[in-house]
Amino acid sequence: xxxxxxxxxxxxxxxxxxxxxxxxxxxxxxxxxxxxxxxxxxxxxxxxxxxxxxxxxxxxxxxxxxxxxxxxxxxxxxxxxxxxxxxxxxxxxxxxxxxxxxxx
Numbered sequence: 798x799x800x801x802x803x804x805x806x807x808x809x810x811x812x813x814x815x816x817x818x819x820x821x822x823x824x825x826x827x828x829x830x831x832x833x834x835x836x837x838x839x840x841x842x843x844x845x846x847x848x849x850x851x852x853x854x855x856x857x858x859x860x861x862x863x864x865x866x867x868x869x870x871x872x873x874x875x876x877x878x879x880x881x882x883x884x885x886x887x888x889x890x891x892x893x894x895x896x897x898x899x900x901x
Contacts, residue, residue: 800851801828807849815852822846 801807802821807830808814816830819841823829827843834840863871 801846801849806852808852809844810848810850818849 801818803818805818807816807818807828814832814834816832819829819831821828823843826846828846828849829841829843830849831839831841866874
């Protein structure tokens, strides 16, 4: 089961817009969510927990893995990525020094 809590970014299992959960599921298993519709109007609705999925989970996992990696592991990954890119797209050419948290 997903760990939806206050401020989780979620969407319906069937798709739709990204929404922010106001808080975790209540005693009825419902999660109150807010989002802006296509007309920029704030919408509020309660959904069954089973109908929601966290959409930022993979991004959070990648961020956590990067933060745990050693400087050597980060440098190796950067080098592998750079080897696949044309020179003008390489990370060291486009980002300010220290952006990735790797000591040069």
